[in-house]
Amino acid sequence: MASTHGAKVLVASNRGPVSYEVREDGSLNARRGGGGLVSGLSAIGPEAGAVWVCAALSDADRTAAHRFEGGRRLPPEDTGGQRVRMLDIDAEVFSDAYNGIANSVLWFVHHMLYQTPLEPVFDAEFRRQWASYEAYNRAFAQALAEEAAEGATVLVQDYHLTLVPGMLRDFRSDVRIGHFSHTPWAPADYFRLLPDDIAEQVLRGMLGADRLGFLTRRWADAFAECCDALVGGLGGTRIGVHGLGADAEFLRERSQRADVKERMVALREEIGAAPDGSARRTIVRVDRTELSKNIVRGLLAYRRLLEDRPEWRERVVHLAFAYPSRQDLAVYREYTAEVQRLAQEINEQYGTPGWRPVLLHVKDDFARSLAAYRIADVALVNPIRDGMNLVAKEVPVVSDSGCALVLSREAGAYAELGDDAVTVNPYDVVGTARALHEALSMPGAERLERTKRLAAAATALPPTQWFLDQLNELSA
Ligand code: G6P
Numbered sequence: 001m002a003s004t005h006g007a008k009v010l011v012a013s014n015r016g017p018v019s020y021e022v023r024e025d026g027s028l029n030a031r032r033g034g035g036g037l038v039s040g041l042s043a044i045g046p047e048a049g050a051v052w053v054c055a056a057l058s059d060a061d062r063t064a065a066h067r068f069e070g071g072r073r074l075p076p077e078d079t080g081g082q083r084v085r086m087l088d089i090d091a092e093v094f095s096d097a098y099n100g101i102a103n104s105v106l107w108f109v110h111h112m113l114y115q116t117p118l119e120p121v122f123d124a125e126f127r128r129q130w131a132s133y134e135a136y137n138r139a140f141a142q143a144l145a146e147e148a149a150e151g152a153t154v155l156v157q158d159y160h161l162t163l164v165p166g167m168l169r170d171f172r173s174d175v176r177i178g179h180f181s182h183t184p185w186a187p188a189d190y191f192r193l194l195p196d197d198i199a200e201q202v203l204r205g206m207l208g209a210d211r212l213g214f215l216t217r218r219w220a221d222a223f224a225e226c227c228d229a230l231v232g233g234l235g236g237t238r239i240g241v242h243g244l245g246a247d248a249e250f251l252r253e254r255s256q257r258a259d260v261k262e263r264m265v266a267l268r269e270e271i272g273a274a275p276d277g278s279a280r281r282t283i284v285r286v287d288r289t290e291l292s293k294n295i296v297r298g299l300l301a302y303r304r305l306l307e308d309r310p311e312w313r314e315r316v317v318h319l320a321f322a323y324p325s326r327q328d329l330a331v332y333r334e335y336t337a338e339v340q341r342l343a344q345e346i347n348e349q350y351g352t353p354g355w356r357p358v359l360l361h362v363k364d365d366f367a368r369s370l371a372a373y374r375i376a377d378v379a380l381v382n383p384i385r386d387g388m389n390l391v392a393k394e395v396p397v398v399s400d401s402g403c404a405l406v407l408s409r410e411a412g413a414y415a416e417l418g419d420d421a422v423t424v425n426p427y428d429v430v431g432t433a434r435a436l437h438e439a440l441s442m443p444g445a446e447r448l449e450r451t452k453r454l455a456a457a458a459t460a461l462p463p464t465q466w467f468l469d470q471l472n473e474l475s476a
Contacts, residue, residue: 006146006148006150006152007048007049007050007051007083007148007152008048008049008050008149008151008153009044009048009050009051009152009153009154009155009471010052010053010144010152010153010155011037011041011051011052011154012052012053012143012154012155012156012157012161013037013052013053013054013156013157013161014055014057014157014160014161015033015057016052016054016055017032017037017038017052017054017079018030018031018032018074019058019061020058020060020078021060022059022060028067030064030074030077030079035463036244036247036467037157037467038082039247039250039462039463039464039467040464040467040468041082041467042082042464043464043468044468044471046081049083050082051085051147052082052083052084052085053084053085053087053143053144053147054085054086054087055087055089055094055098055136055140056087056088056094057094061086062088062091064078065087066088068086069088072085073085085143087140087143089139093132093135096128096129096131096133097129097133097135098136099326100126100129100132101129101130101133103326104331105120105126105194106159106202107159107183109190109191109193110159110183110186110385111183111184111291111292111384111386112186113292113384122194122198137161137162137163137164137205138163140156140161141168141170144156144164150174151175151176152175152176153175154168154177154178155178155179155470155471155474156168156180156209157180157182158180158182158183159181159183161179162179163201164205164208165179165206165209166204166207167205168208170208176210176474177211177474178209178212178213178470178473178474179206179211179212180213180214180242180470181212181214181215182215182387182388183387184218184219184385184386184410184412185219185223185226186226187225188226188228188230191230192230200230200231203226203227203231204231206223206237207227207231207234207235209237210237210238211237211238211239211470211473212237212238212239212240213242213470214239215241215242215387215388215412216241216243216388216415217241217415218412218415220241238473240473242461242466242469242470243412243415243416243460244388244466245393245459245461245463246390246393246397246458247459247462248455248459249462251370251398255371255373255374255398259367260367260370260374261371262367263365263368264374266371267371267375270359271317271319271359272354272355274315278315280314280315280317281315281317281377281378282316282317282318282372282375282376282377283302283316283317283318283376283377283378283380283439284372284376284378284379284380284403285318285321285322285379285380285381285382285391286321286323286369286372286373287322287323288324288326289323289325289332289336291332291384292385292386293382293384293386294382294383294426295320295322295339296335298320298380298432299318299339299343300429301432301433301436302318302346302358302380302433303349303350304430304432304433305433306346306357308437309433312440313355313357314354316357316440317358318380319372320358321362321365321368321369321372322336322339322360322361323364324336324362324364336362339360340362343360346358373394373398374400375400377440378404378406378436378439379391379395379403380432381407381411382406382407382408383426384408384426385411386410386412386413387412388411388412388413389411390413392407392411392413392417393413393417393458394458396451396452396455396458397458397459402444402450402451404422404439404447404450404451405422405450405451405454406422406424406435406436406439407422407423407424408424408425409423409424409426410426413458416457416458416460417454420451421450421454422435422438422439422442423435
């Protein structure tokens with residue numbers, strides 16, 4: 001199936017670098033996304049003729065994919081020149097695979113989010129969705145097989161596409177295949193919640209790759225442990241750890257722009273001053289409204305702080321940015337409502353005419369996030385489990401005068417940033433309240449010193465290098 005004009009480097013991911021929306025007049029508007037893969041792929045230059053294969057995620061995407069399918073590429077003006085093939089997958093198959101299996105099963109397993117004894121239940125509906133997950137993975141494997149030049153390198157991303165390496169290997173024995181997990185990997189005892197045949201299929205699918213990448217040693221070891229328990233080891237597949245870092249150059253430039261400065265002014269206005277006229281302290285968090293990010297316990301800890309340490313009342317504000325995510329899933333909608341309810345409750349309980357203790361923003365605004373990073377005194381990053389967590393790495397890079405980091409020991413970033421953070425157990429609300437107090441009380445000079453060290457650790461592996469390292473390792 002190899003094409004002589006095929007790509008030498010290919011990336012496959014569920015979410016691609018561009019998404020569409022339909023304008024009122026019916027025309028399509030392309031919105032470009034950022035992130036590590038975008039900058040990584042752009043680093044290899046146009047001569048590699050890299051192709052990115054992704055899925056259409058919405059009706060607008062499907063319209064675009066359908067319209068441009070003949071040319072097999074989205075228009076370069078929509079993608080910033082990147083060669084992108086967006087797969088027009090049947091809406092129901094996609095929803096089963098993405099909402100059903102990827103986000104409600106595999107995501108839940110790796111982040112250990114199930115609330116036993118009610119969940120999980122692997123019934124006939126699960127089996128039906130699993131068949132869609134297979135079909136969706138096969139569509140990717142087929143597209144990659146068509147697009148790849150002889151001996152090409154293919155980098156498959158994340159838990160949506162665990163079966164692709166094995167399937168692609170069957171289509172094309174000549175290509176080099178890598179798979180990278182952006183999530184944690186579940187410990188073997190938890191992974192084995194999955195029915196045995198499904199668990200084995202996931203592992204064997206991934207072991208179809210020549211090399212597997214993880215964000216930390218901890219997740220890589222957990223994967224190896226699962227393979228030992230279920231499929232007799234790793235076979236010939238190699239494993240590597242690549243701790244994706246923050247993009248310092250991009251962040252420093254972006255955070256100095258006028259739109260960020262405008263938002264700093266607006267945020268300072270919203271935060272206000274303490275009754276004695278001094279500036280209020282700010283605790284910031286920025287997340288997708290995601291169960292694993294532990295936003296509710298973060299708010300409970302903040303309430304505990306105000307309860308136990310009345311000296312902070314009127315003198316601190318919690319900026320909580322919780323951006324919409326995966327709203328097709330009821331459990332995410334309920335979680336979003338709970339976050340809003342709790343923020344309001346805290347404001348009603350402790351607020352005064354001149355002080356709103358929690359400023360909750362739910363509309364995604366990157367410039368405002370950067371503005372908050374610049375002015376924050378404390379950043380709260382308390383996930384239950386997290387593959388890496390880039391917020392923990394971005395804040396120290398952007399911070400104007402030092403920001404104390406309260407960090408969950410269950411975030412992948414903890415392996416690199418733990419020494420200079422205030423550590424929390426994400427389930428321990430009282431402990432998290434204590435950590436917030438400690439962070440707020442940290443002397444300015446110490447905070448600045450720690451922030452500098454955090455920034456150095458956070459930027460040790462820039463996205464372009466992260467990507468190139470994987471390419472190099474695969475061809476080694
Ligand atoms: C995590 C996953 C990514 C995913 C992102 C946003 O970081 O590892 O693969 O793209 O969440 O989630 P979404 O479902 O909106 O793509």
